[in-house]
Amino acid sequence: MNEPSRQQRLTIKTQGEARQEYAAAADWLRQRPDYHQVFDYFLEIAGQAWTAAEVSERTGRPVVQHLCNQAPLEIFHAMGLQPLRLASGCCAVSRLAEAGLPALMCPMLRSAIGAQRVQAQASRVLARVIPTTCDWTVKFQELAVALPNDLQKNSSSPPVHLLELPHQRHSERGQARFQEELFLLIDFLEQKIGRRLTRSALLTSVNLYREAWAVLESLIALRRDGRLAAAWFAAICAAFLFDSIERWLTAAQTLVSYLQNQKVRPAARSVFLCGSPIIFPNLKLLRLIEEAKMYVAADELCASERLWPGGMAVDDRSVSGLIRALAGRYHRACQCPTFADNERRFNSVRAVGLPLKGIIYHVLKGCHPFDIESLTMERMAREANIPFIRIETEYSPEDARTILTRLEAFANIDHGASA
Amino acid sequence: MISIWRRATQHLAFVILTYGGRFGVHFDSALPCFSCPYVAGCSGHCYLMALQSNWWGLQMPWVVLTSGLGLQALAVFGLFVLLTLILGKTWCGWICPFGLVQDWLTMLRQRLAIPEARMSWAGRDRLRIIKYLLLLYLTIIPMLIAHADLHSDFSLPFCQICPVKPLMPLFVGNTAHLALDTANTITLVFSILSVTIAAMMVVGMFFKPRFFCIFCPMLAIIHIFNKITPLRLTKNPPTCLACGNCSRACPVDIRRVHEDRANVQDEDCLLCLRCVESCPSDRTLKLTGFGKSLIVSARRRLTTDG
């Protein structure tokens, strides 16, 4: 056997660091007073960096990696595939991607590329489906192949399908184009698996995800009245991203019935969290918010409450009717800042229906769409007389203390006097 | 739940309106819905017939109009206005028997998993004016007969082409209105038109929910009273998340309900409340009566009803 190269040694070392990072986040949750064994499933799934091969083995389905929120999970599921989010919240693996990638790159995708690099097992990924939300996702594949995996022999990148996203979601043209895109996605996947998508399978999947959405809604209701801390919510969402829907649904239903028997704990300082995604084990901001004695009662993060857009009304149950409904939810209802017509995004703050201490807007350095939209959100928060704070950060923990100073000050802003 | 209640109400109304007359129920001739007088034993008549007629409607000559019958015509009109004001578009979405027939066809299509026919936004918008043109047609022709010596076989001009006339009597076993009337050229043309339109409508209604409602002049009349009806569909724009469920669920493709505005009551709205039911945002879409909330959208509703 050959001596490992310097790069291979670094990769193996990083693997260990990444494992520790996940374990540390899970341990922190386990030691909380609100821990209960009903959370164990979520910690088990969220507390590790699963490789595509492992996920495929666990779920018994070929894996399709995807990014962002716009590729309908129901389509993958109906075709017997396991969707696996490429997103990563791991800081340690970012290091492997730092050299050779743009310096001001989106930390989430930098980490995702790093995470691909530490996967020692041969990739069992059938395909990658990437909605063209921002420049980083469009160029994701290009960046990913720039950094080859040096632990796998003959590693090759899976075939990529770009799901072109019309950036106007309320126009007739935009909606029609996205429906067309979904049919193209189905064509692509059908070719890959050599099978046709059937209507009954799609309907079954749609109904399954609708059921799961009802459970997610219950969890959201539980966090509104103080019974589910944001860090737990992050673990629950991570489990959704990295496991089969059936297993997640069973565990989530159990969790809901457990939490519904807990006492309502109205939080004194409820905040609304929005901006760039927060993905397990990157709990930095959530922990700091808690340390500053605030409670995240609601959020609008795409790997959290906007995890997948299940609130779907379906009347036309033909294939094209189902696709139209899916397109409507995954595109028209999506509040990703990549869209040009996003004027009503602030309404999600108003729709919370709780007295809010303020809005915390999370910007990952290099995440341009959210960075740009923070201006609009800040202006609207000012008009609505809700305190607003923008926290620009990365995955690395070094700025934790400075952020805490701000959050503590934010928690002490006198809301009534700001008029 | 809203859909279940609506279906139940529609079926009850269908039975009562179509067969009620056989049990002595009669609601007069001022109904703002298509309870068709050609259906033997129906329990009330569509006001459109009365409106076109020479007994209580626009085809009355001056002499009759100024007699006591004129007052009676006014009374029938008054009753119609009253019924329209009280329930507004609820007549369309919850009561109209022909509306339910259309919904049956839609249900059948959905059962067969045949996709709904789609129209372009502009194409759909162009059809909106037809119901007003038909309204104009059914008001002018009777007056021409009464005052300009137009042939009397032109009377009841809308009923002559209305697809309800040949179709609804089928529910009481009457196929007579499917036959051609060869009495003269006018009746022949009308009967050919009637059967053709009915056939086209059946196809249209199968592929497109409430296809006939798009053209219905009754919808146009009810909409004229829109400004003063107590039943209203309203929206609280600040909590609308712009998801589009409402306009996608709408059987008559109303886009206005999705827009960033408080008044979402569209001229084509049937008050079926499917939008309220499909709205995933609390207290955003609601039906109000005399300013009071009657039915309100809720996050939880969608998880249970879909």
Add this chain to the structure above:
Amino acid sequence: MIIAGIDLGSTAIKLALVADGQLLWHKAAPTAPGQEKIADNLLTEGLAAVGRSGETVVRAVTGYGKHLLVGADRVIDELTANRLGVCKASDGRARSLINIGGQDVKVIRLSAKGQMTGFKMNDKCAAGCGRFFEVAARILDTEVGSFATLAANAAEAARINSTCAVFAESEIVSLMAQGVVKENIIAGLHQSVARRIAGLCAGGALEDDIYLDGGAAQNPGLVHALEDELCRDLHVLPLPQFTVAYGAAISAAMADSAAAKNSS
């Protein structure tokens, strides 16, 4: 009751001994490893200086290192301590304050009652902060304390674009290589930092009656440069470096009197 307000800052540890709202004694020591020990030494020294050694002291802690001090009686966040300190020291006149600390700049807006109604902080870097001057002082081989005098003698301010401590270092070096005199460079530094802070104050962040504190407020050259940039008069409190430590002590005193009111 004697209260020690301790501000464990990024560049200096400040201690203020307060009794009945009056500042008895104050001293700063540079931040170094073993902050808890440094703070303890300051406290012992202070108590000895005011002749109250051995008395029980309420310790109110704030600053970046506030969680390091085990067994502190009160831990308070920096902005609240700052606000209380400045309000008390200015007899409630302050409506805005700008704190130029070692590692960050804070701009706080206050209501007439002294409540914080908004704040802004710079991003995580030493731009426009005390640390920036220290770096510059090292390159120029000059005490920060003499910056103001030197800047006053500048013929014209050198243009310094970079506010990042690291990049400014190379900029200063190249200015020196061009033969620009020290005085002009220092005046340029003041301007550059003032511009940066003024940028943070833009967009309604300031009310009238602006108070400046933090270690860098001891430098009149910077104060003048900032007044020029903001086109406003600035008030500087007599001991600008100690307002936060003083505020922490005030906060403990307020908590104490509130508790006394509740128990009576």
